[in-house]
Amino acid sequence: MKKFLVGLFIIGFGVSFIAVMGYVLVRTGHAAPMSSLDTREVLSDGLQTAPNELIIFSDYLCPACRRFFNEVTMPVLRPMVKSGRLRIVFVTFPIRPGSTNVSRVLLCAIKRKRTSLYAIYDHVYNADYQRRDMAWIANDLADARLVEGDAGALLTCAKSEATIKEVDRYKYDAILHGIGETPTVALNRVVLENPWNIKRLKEELK
Numbered sequence: 001m002k003k004f005l006v007g008l009f010i011i012g013f014g015v016s017f018i019a020v021m022g023y024v025l026v027r028t029g030h031a032a033p034m035s036s037l038d039t040r041e042v043l044s045d046g047l048q049t050a051p052n053e054l055i056i057f058s059d060y061l062c063p064a065c066r067r068f069f070n071e072v073t074m075p076v077l078r079p080m081v082k083s084g085r086l087r088i089v090f091v092t093f094p095i096r097p098g099s100t101n102v103s104r105v106l107l108c109a110i111k112r113k114r115t116s117l118y119a120i121y122d123h124v125y126n127a128d129y130q131r132r133d134m135a136w137i138a139n140d141l142a143d144a145r146l147v148e149g150d151a152g153a154l155l156t157c158a159k160s161e162a163t164i165k166e167v168d169r170y171k172y173d174a175i176l177h178g179i180g181e182t183p184t185v186a187l188n189r190v191v192l193e194n195p196w197n198i199k200r201l202k203e204e205l206k
Contacts, residue, residue: 031178034189039089042170043110045078045117046087052080052205055089057174057184060106061099066125068183068195076198078118080205090121092167093174093182101158102129103167105137108157112147120146134158 039055054077058065073088080086092107094100106124113120123144129137135155142151157163174184178191185195187204195201 032176034177034186034191037173037177042089042091044087044089046081047084048087050084050087052086053089053188054086055091055186057091057093057179057182059093059095059099059182060102060124061096061129062182065183069121069125072195072198074118076201086205091174092170093179094167094171095182098129098131100167101132101134102137104158104163105134105141105154107163107167108154109141109147112149112154114148115146
């Protein structure tokens with residue numbers, strides 16, 4: 001029980017610290033404007049020329065992010081991408097203990113995907129990766145036949161300096177732009193106060 005409570009404290013402290021940093025930057029006017037966020041090399045789906053852009057900042061161990069993926073991204077947003085009306089930008093924002101490992105492996109998995117991007121996301125969001133190391137996650141994705149190559153190659157990529165720097169850059173860019181929680185959603189570079197309001201989201205994307 002003592003270890004469990006200590007673990008909860010660490011999780012709470014880490015998430016709260018990031019949230020406070022993002023909040024302070026916004027309130028003091030020091031957050032970089034969302035329009036300055038460079039998404040050209042960030043994972044995305046949809047036409048670059050789509051009339052609308054939706055940026056989703058998410059943590060793969062975040063229950064609310066899993067819910068947003070299952071209840072909003074898949075049934076509502078993905079059809080809009082297919083219609084050419086929307087481009088979705090997926091920014092990994094690992095703020096929970098262990099989620100950085102997931103982000104590193106997933107980044108490499110997507111570069112080696114043998115199936116759809118959404119199949120990988122569906123697997124990851126609905127898997128139990130709490131307290132799993134990168135080797136376990138790499139084996140799980142390889143066993144599910146979601147990536148080309150074996151788990152060893154995936155793990156080597158996840159441990160590479162390039163991957164570590166890429167994931168860290170996403171995290172720090174998010175904080176510098178005032179992001180402090182997940183999921184945070186920005187439509188056409190404006191952060192939505194309530195991304196769960198599907199009716200309004202559909203109206204904005206008409």
